[in-house]
Amino acid sequence: MALLFVAGDQGIKEKDLAELLEIDSAALRQNIEELKVKLITDADSGIQLAEYNSLYKLITKSEFSELLTKYFKSGLGSKLSQAALEVLSIIAYRQPITRIEIDEIRGVQSSGSLNTLLMRKLIKENGKKDVPGHPNLYVVTDEFFDYFGIKSLEELPEIENFEDVSDMGDIDGES
Structure with a gap:
C-alpha cells in the first residue's frame, strides 16, 4: 500500500507493481483483491483501491465527498501564496x-x-x-x-x- 500511496494520482501499472514487489501477476492480483476488500470493509478507512486499465491507485471513498469538498473550499488544501x-x-x-x-x-x-x-x-x-x-x-x-x-x-x-x-x-x- 505504501507504493500506491507514494504513486499518488499517477498510480502504478500492474506490471511495474509486480516487478517492484518481485511477485508474479497472479500473486499480485490476489494481493490486490485482498487489499480492495480490506479497504472497502474497513469503516475507519477513507480510502479504497481503484483499478483503471491495469493501473492501480488509491482514491477516497465516495461517502467522504461532502467532507472533502468542505475541506478544499476552506482553503486548507491550497498552497500558500x-x-x-x-x-x-x-x-x-x-x-x-x-x-x-x-x-x-x-x-x-x-x-x-x-x-x-x-x-x-x-x-x-x-x-x-x-x-x-x-x-x-x-x-x-x-x-x-x-x-x-x-x-x-x-x-x-x-x-x-x-x-x-x-x-x-x-x-x-x-x-
Missing part, C-alpha cells in the same frame, strides 16, 4: 512580532496573509506587545513545524546564508 510565505518566514525568524512590524519589514500591508495563516493554524496570537495600542504578537504553531517537516526553529536556514539581492548588481552585471 508568496505573500503568505513571506509573512510566515518573517514570523518564524522574528517571533514574537506584531502586524505593524511585519508590514514595516515587507513594505506592504500584511493583514490578509496573517488571516490566511491564522485560518490555516500556521501562526497564532501569543499575547500583546507592551506598547500603546497593545497590538497582538504572532508566533508559529506546531502545525507550522508539521507543514514544513521540521522539529524546531533551529532547523531553519541561517539568514546569513541568503544572498542580498542589493549586492548582486543589475542584470548587466554592473554594480
Whole structure:
C-alpha cells in the first residue's frame, strides 16, 4: 500500500507493481483483491483501491465527498501564496512580532496573509506587545513545524546564508 500511496494520482501499472514487489501477476492480483476488500470493509478507512486499465491507485471513498469538498473550499488544501510565505518566514525568524512590524519589514500591508495563516493554524496570537495600542504578537504553531517537516526553529536556514539581492548588481552585471 505504501507504493500506491507514494504513486499518488499517477498510480502504478500492474506490471511495474509486480516487478517492484518481485511477485508474479497472479500473486499480485490476489494481493490486490485482498487489499480492495480490506479497504472497502474497513469503516475507519477513507480510502479504497481503484483499478483503471491495469493501473492501480488509491482514491477516497465516495461517502467522504461532502467532507472533502468542505475541506478544499476552506482553503486548507491550497498552497500558500508568496505573500503568505513571506509573512510566515518573517514570523518564524522574528517571533514574537506584531502586524505593524511585519508590514514595516515587507513594505506592504500584511493583514490578509496573517488571516490566511491564522485560518490555516500556521501562526497564532501569543499575547500583546507592551506598547500603546497593545497590538497582538504572532508566533508559529506546531502545525507550522508539521507543514514544513521540521522539529524546531533551529532547523531553519541561517539568514546569513541568503544572498542580498542589493549586492548582486543589475542584470548587466554592473554594480
